[in-house]
Every structure is written in structure tokens, then in C-alpha cells.
Amino acid sequence: xTNQPAGFEAWQAAYEADMPDDGVRRNRSGIExxxxxxxxxxxxxxxxRDLGLPGAFxxxxxxxxxxxxxxxWSQRQLIGLGTPGDYNTRxxxxxEAGTSAISLIPCNSTFRGxxxxxxxxxxxxxxxxxxxxxxxxxxALAGVRLDEISTSMNDPLPFTLLAFVLAVADRRGIxxxxxxxxxxxxxxxxxxxxNHMFFRxxxxxxxxxxxxxxxxxxxxxxxxxxxxxxxQHMQQAGATPAEAMGLTISxxxxxxxxxxxxxxxxxxxxxxxxxxxxxxxxxxxEVAKFRAGRRVWARVARDRLGARDPRSWRFKFHGxxxxxxxxRQQPLNNIARVTAQAMAGIFGGLQSLHTDAWDEAITTPxxxxxxxxxxxxxxxxxxxxxxxVIDPLGGSYYVESLTDDMEEEILAVIGRIDDAGGMYRAAExxxxxxxxxASAMRFARQVEDGEQTVVGVNKYTVDTETLKPxxxxxxxxxxxxxxxxxxxxxxxxxxxxSVRHHLDQIARAAHDPTTNLFECVxxxxxxxxxxxxxxxxxxxxxxxxxxxxxx
Amino acid sequence: MTDRIRVxxxxxxxxxxDRGSRIVAQFLRDAGxxxxxxxxxxxxxxxxxxxxxxxVDVIGVSSLATDxxxxxxxxxxxxxxxxxxxxxxxxxxxxxxxxxxxxxAGVHAVLHxxxxxxxxxxxxxxxxxxxxxxx
Numbered sequence: 001x002t003n004q005p006a007g008f009e010a011w012q013a014a015y016e017a018d019m020p021d022d023g024v025r026r027n028r029s030g031i032e033x034x035x036x037x038x039x040x041x042x043x044x045x046x047x048x049r050d051l052g053l054p055g056a057f058x059x060x061x062x063x064x065x066x067x068x069x070x071x072x073w074s075q076r077q078l079i080g081l082g083t084p085g086d087y088n089t090r091x092x093x094x095x096e097a098g099t100s101a102i103s104l105i106p107c108n109s110t111f112r113g114x115x116x117x118x119x120x121x122x123x124x125x126x127x128x129x130x131x132x133x134x135x136x137x138x139x140a141l142a143g144v145r146l147d148e149i150s151t152s153m154n155d156p157l158p159f160t161l162l163a164f165v166l167a168v169a170d171r172r173g174i175x176x177x178x179x180x181x182x183x184x185x186x187x188x189x190x191x192x193x194x195n196h197m198f199f200r201x202x203x204x205x206x207x208x209x210x211x212x213x214x215x216x217x218x219x220x221x222x223x224x225x226x227x228x229x230x231x232q233h234m235q236q237a238g239a240t241p242a243e244a245m246g247l248t249i250s251x252x253x254x255x256x257x258x259x260x261x262x263x264x265x266x267x268x269x270x271x272x273x274x275x276x277x278x279x280x281x282x283x284x285x286e287v288a289k290f291r292a293g294r295r296v297w298a299r300v301a302r303d304r305l306g307a308r309d310p311r312s313w314r315f316k317f318h319g320x321x322x323x324x325x326x327x328r329q330q331p332l333n334n335i336a337r338v339t340a341q342a343m344a345g346i347f348g349g350l351q352s353l354h355t356d357a358w359d360e361a362i363t364t365p366x367x368x369x370x371x372x373x374x375x376x377x378x379x380x381x382x383x384x385x386x387x388x389v390i391d392p393l394g395g396s397y398y399v400e401s402l403t404d405d406m407e408e409e410i411l412a413v414i415g416r417i418d419d420a421g422g423m424y425r426a427a428e429x430x431x432x433x434x435x436x437x438a439s440a441m442r443f444a445r446q447v448e449d450g451e452q453t454v455v456g457v458n459k460y461t462v463d464t465e466t467l468k469p470x471x472x473x474x475x476x477x478x479x480x481x482x483x484x485x486x487x488x489x490x491x492x493x494x495x496x497x498s499v500r501h502h503l504d505q506i507a508r509a510a511h512d513p514t515t516n517l518f519e520c521v522x523x524x525x526x527x528x529x530x531x532x533x534x535x536x537x538x539x540x541x542x543x544x545x546x547x548x549x550x551x
Numbered sequence: 552m553t554d555r556i557r558v559x560x561x562x563x564x565x566x567x568x569d570r571g572s573r574i575v576a577q578f579l580r581d582a583g584x585x586x587x588x589x590x591x592x593x594x595x596x597x598x599x600x601x602x603x604x605x606x607v608d609v610i611g612v613s614s615l616a617t618d619x620x621x622x623x624x625x626x627x628x629x630x631x632x633x634x635x636x637x638x639x640x641x642x643x644x645x646x647x648x649x650x651x652x653x654x655x656a657g658v659h660a661v662l663h664x665x666x667x668x669x670x671x672x673x674x675x676x677x678x679x680x681x682x683x684x685x686x
Contacts, residue, residue, distance in 0.1 A: 328665055
């Protein structure tokens with residue numbers, strides 16, 4: 001190595017004498033981690049090209065000039081349990097506490113695209129709120145000002161939850177142009193590849209619906225973010241941090257190209273693209289993943305896709321601490337894990353953060369543990385003062401070198417996907433599924449062999465747990481039965497001719513690319529067509545398309 | 552060949568998280584077992600039909616998002632179909648207080664996150680061994 005600081009050889013000799021058995025260490029992405037990094041590991045002359053200042057291309061140090069010192073991240077805790085009424089109670093408490101953005105996790109049955117009367121009642125409301133109709137949404141959002149509060153819903157295509165929100169806005173006389181928020185979970189490719197529960201309609205239909213959704217919201221709901229590309233699913237399913245970042249950027253490229261192909265303006269689309277990532281406990285690797293991802297995306301947006309508006313180059317992302325790192329054993333240790341993960345996300349420059357509750361490896365988080373998760377963010381921000389300096393790890397010999405190495409790995413993944421014909425084709429062929437499955441197995445083996453420590457699981461174990469976690473909260477079965485009864489009444493009391501007409505419209509639009517399919521969904525939601533009916537009809541027209549299950 | 556233990560690894564209900572079930576399937580294969588692996592969202596009817604068609608010794612049910620609440624119903628169906636000798640092992644996120652009802656319903660073992668390859672293989676072997684012991 002050239003230009004090493006004076007005395008480097010002497011240090012190296014002393015190190016090797018101290019560490020005769022020092023083996024090769026690698027991070028989760030497979031990058032070799034050396035014991036020391038020095039100025040020789042970076043080309044200082046490349047500062048302007050590779051780093052730049054915050055808010056300046058290529059955004060390695062952050063997408064805004066003031067970053068967290070000016071505007072800290074949004075605390076976007078995901079909530080959802082039980083009936084729409086239960087949800088409303090929790091949301092109102094959050095609003096009274098001053099929150100300006102709310103989220104909604106629907107029930108697993110809603111995720112699967114069916115109504116409450118189509119599944120075993122035991123499974124209703126256990127992991128999210130049952131939302132099947134415009135009336136359910138009206139009740140869930142009672143007292144929520146839709147022109148002031150941004151709503152971020154876990155709403156896979158065909159985006160029925162957004163359709164219900166717009167129908168509620170119409171009822172209240174709020175213009176659609178005033179509604180703001182994000183379609184979390186619009187990333188159907190990640191559902192096909194990694195998070196199968198959210199996958200609803202076969203790939204060609206999904207591709208069409210997403211583009212129509214972007215076109216509709218750009219025209220009628222301008223404050224809405226229609227595309228959220230979710231690297232989190234891939235990493236939770238086992239992808240390494242570098243693979244998750246590469247696959248996510250490849251997915252975003254696919255969506256932008258599909259929208260441009262359909263005639264949408266590239267900058268109009270790209271200004272509204274957001275990302276959602278997992279933050280594992282591999283601390284420096286995660287920091288480098290985000291810094292490198294930001295740089296890769298800025299270059300892809302400007303130089304490959306040709307976006308001209310600098311706002312289109314911004315890599316805006318939400319981070320969620322990784323549930324896969326949490327343990328059931330000695331579960332309070334999870335608070336320490338979440339703290340380290342959250343710090344990695346903050347130093348990585350995120351715009352929005354969900355910290356997991358410590359009991360997530362045991363049950364659906366309870367209110368008290370969810371509060372500790374939020375407090376963790378406030379402690380890091382206001383007691384530890386992590387936000388006083390922008391990109392505080394920038395310039396670290398190690399972090400900059402690792403950022404370069406991660407970038408190289410990310411670009412290699414994007415290259416593999418390009419060679420396979422882009423993300424849509426690669427997913428059809430099962431390539432990302434294969435990569436993720438192999439990485440998941442490799443990591444499981446490392447834990448199994450003790451090469452990767454998991455405290456309380458394969459090291460530092462205790463014979464008896466002193467902490468007995470409190471019991472899981474389950475929804476009130478009577479309340480769920482009432483919801484199912486009310487749904488039956490709702491279905492008989494609506495204008496059935498109109499319902500049939502709108503479902504037929506959806507079916508026709510499915511085969512007529514000149515009609516905006518999402519507009520048909522919105523119109524159907526207004527007249528009382530249910531979530532399950534809309535998804536069911538689309539599955540009839542497009543097919544379901546079972547995700548590949550290779551083992 | 553015929554004396555290899557046959558295991559159905561499956562998911563019932565609504566959830567689709569399959570990282571765990573895929574790894575478990577690989578561990579069992581590495582231990583020399585014959586693994587029949589299904590996509591998620593199986594109905595109880597489908598699980599019972601597959602268990603019969605494939606003549607499995609053990610059914611492994613993975614549950615990460617409360618689908619284990621359906622397992623007592625699966626046990627009832629296995630009993631009414633006369634499949635009392637098929638061992639059932641449940642793995643995933645199962646709250647402590649919800650384990651006892653599963654065991655009372657006849658589940659052979661409940662495996663939690665952090666279970667080792669040995670724990671998993673042992674639980675399935677032991678569930679399979681109990682097969683011939685039933686009338």
C-alpha cells in the first residue's frame with residue numbers, strides 16, 4: 001500500500017506479533033474488514049466527486065443541506081390492531097401527543113386481499129386493523145383532519161385503503177389535492193420475491209395497476225407518494241445489506257422505467273419515489289449501506305435514468321430496526337439491540353424511523369413496549385445529541401472505505417439484475433429469490449456454528465429466564481363478531497346494482513389499457529364495494545400468480 | 552429409502568413469512584429426512600390431504616403472525632380423519648401462554664426463535680418416533 005503514514009510498517013509488525021492467529025473477518029455482505037484504516041485507504045482528491053456537501057450531488061453526506069440538525073427524522077411508529085374503532089382510539093391518543101403523521105397496519109386478512117367474513121374469525125385483528133369498507137375507514141379516521149395529517153398505510157396494490165381514504169375525504173368535502181401521505185407497500189416485486197403475504201395479483205396485472213396508481217395520484221392527489229420501494233422485505237428474508245440495497249435500487253429503476261414507458265414525466269414520478277429499509281445490528285455496515293445507496297441512487301437517477309430536477313436525485317428513506325435480529329431469549333436485551341440499530345440508521349441519514357418494541361420476538365407489541373421504542377429515539381436525539389452534526393461519521397477512514405466497498409457490492413448486484421433483463425424479469429425467473437435464500441442459509445449456518453454471536457441464544461445463555469413477558473393482547477372476540485355482523489348488514493343495505501356495475505367496470509378496465517384501473521377502484525370504493533370484492537375481481541381477471549416457492 | 556422420515560413443512564392461515572420454514576426444511580433434509588414443502592396459506596383441509604397423500608410421519612407448522620391459533624383446529628381434523636399417529640411440531644412466534652393450549656391439543660413440541668438445528672431435528676425425530684406407539 002502506498003502513502004501509508006510514517007511508522008505504518010512498524011505498527012503492522014507489532015500488530016501481527018500481538019495477533020498471530022488473527023483470521024479474516026467479513027461483514028454480512030462478505031466484505032473483508034481489516035484491523036485498521038488510514039488516509040491511504042481513500043483518494044482525498046475524490047472528495048468532490050464521491051462525497052460532496054450535504055444536499056449536493058451525489059448526496060453521500062445527506063440529501064438536505066441541514067439534515068438532522070435542521071429537520072430530524074419523523075417518528076413513524078406502525079400501529080394497527082383490532083377493529084376500526086380500536087384503531088381510532090390509539091390514533092387519537094397519538095394525535096393528542098402531537099404527532100403529525102399516522103400509519104395504519106391492516107389485518108392479515110386484509111393483506112391477503114379478503115374480507116373479514118372470508119376467514120377464520122380467530123385470525124381477525126390479531127396483527128392489524130380490519131378495514132374492508134369506506135365505512136370502516138370513516139370510523140378509523142374519525143376526528144383525523146385529512147388535510148393536515150399525513151397518512152402512511154401498509155396498502156399493497158390495488159390500493160384499496162387509499163381509495164377508502166379518498167372516499168372519506170369526498171364525504172367530508174376535503175379536496176383530494178389536500179390529502180397527503182404514502183402508499184407503503186406499493187412495491188409488488190418485493191412481495192412476489194420476499195414478503196408473500198402482501199402479494200395479491202399476478203405479476204402482469206400488478207405491473208399495470210402500479211403504473212395506473214402513479215398516474216392517478218400524480219394527477220389528482222399531488223401530495224401523495226405513490227411509490228415506496230421496500231428493501232426491508234428482502235433483508236428480513238435473508239438478503240445481505242449490500243444485496244438488499246442493490247435489489248431495491250434495481251426495483252426502483254424498473255418502476256421508474258415502467259412509468260416513463262407509460263408516458264409519465266420522469267421528474268414528476270421521481271420526485272415522489274421513497275424507500276423503506278431494514279436496519280440490522282451490523283452497525284458500520286448499515287451506515288455504509290445507506291451512504292453508498294444514497295450515492296448510487298443519485299448517480300442512477302441523474303446519469304442513467306436522466307432525471308433533471310435535483311429533487312429527483314434525493315434518496316428519501318424510512319428505516320425500520322430489524323426484527324430478525326431480536327431474540328426471544330433474555331428479551332430485554334432487545335432494547336440494546338434496537339438502540340444500536342437505530343443509531344446506525346440515524347448515522348446513515350434516514351428521513352423517518354420506526355424502532356421495534358423489545359417484545360416483538362414474542363408477540364404483537366404492547367403499548368408500554370411501543371412507548372419504550374419511541375423513547376429510544378428521543379433519548380438518542382435529545383439526550384445523546386446524535387443530531388448536532390451532519391453525517392458525523394463522514395471522513396472516518398473506515399466508514400469512507402467501507403462506503404466505497406459497499407458501493408462496489410451494490411453495483412455488482414445491480415449489474416446481475418441488469419444482465420437478467422431488469423428486476424421484473426429477474427423476479428419472474430427467480431434470481432433474487434435464489435440470492436436471498438442462499439444468503440439466509442449462510443447466515444443461519446454462521447449462527448449455528450457460533451461464528452456469529454447472538455447473545456442469549458448461542459452464547460451467554462442462561463438456564464432460567466427471570467423475566468416472564470406479559471401475555472399477548474388479543475382482540476375481543478365479541479367485537480370481532482359484531483364487525484362481521486355489521487359487514488353482512490353493510491353488504492345487504494348498499495345499492496347492489498351500483499356495486500355490480502362498478503365491479504364490471506373494474507373487470508373491463510383490466511383488459512383496456514386506456515382506462516385508469518385505479519380510478520375504477522376509487523369509484524368502486526365510494527359506492528360501497530368492499531376490499532375483498534375489488535381484489536377478488538382483479539384476481540379473476542389477472543390471476544393470482546402464486547409466488548415462486550423453491551426450496 | 553422407505554425408512555426415511557417424511558416431514559411436511561407448511562404454513563396455514565394468512566401469513567407468508569417463509570425464511571424460517573425454508574431454513575428448517577434445509578436442516579431436516581441435511582439430517583436425512585424427506586421434506587415435502589408447500590407454499591404458505593394452506594387450508595387445514597389441504598394440509599390433511601397432503602399429509603395423507605404423502606404419507607408423512609410428521610407435520611411441521613411454521614407460524615410467525617398468529618396463525619398458530621388455527622392449530623387446535625388442525626389437530627381436531629387429524630383426529631377425525633384417524634391420523635392420530637402423525638406427529639405435529641409447531642415453530643415460530645408463539646406467546647408463552649399460548650403454548651399450553653397447543654400441547655393440550657396434542658401438538659408434540661413447540662419450537663421458539665433461537666432453536667438450534669439440533670433442537671429442530673431432535674423435536675421432529677421424537678415426534679416421528681412416537682408414531683408407531685399410538686394404537
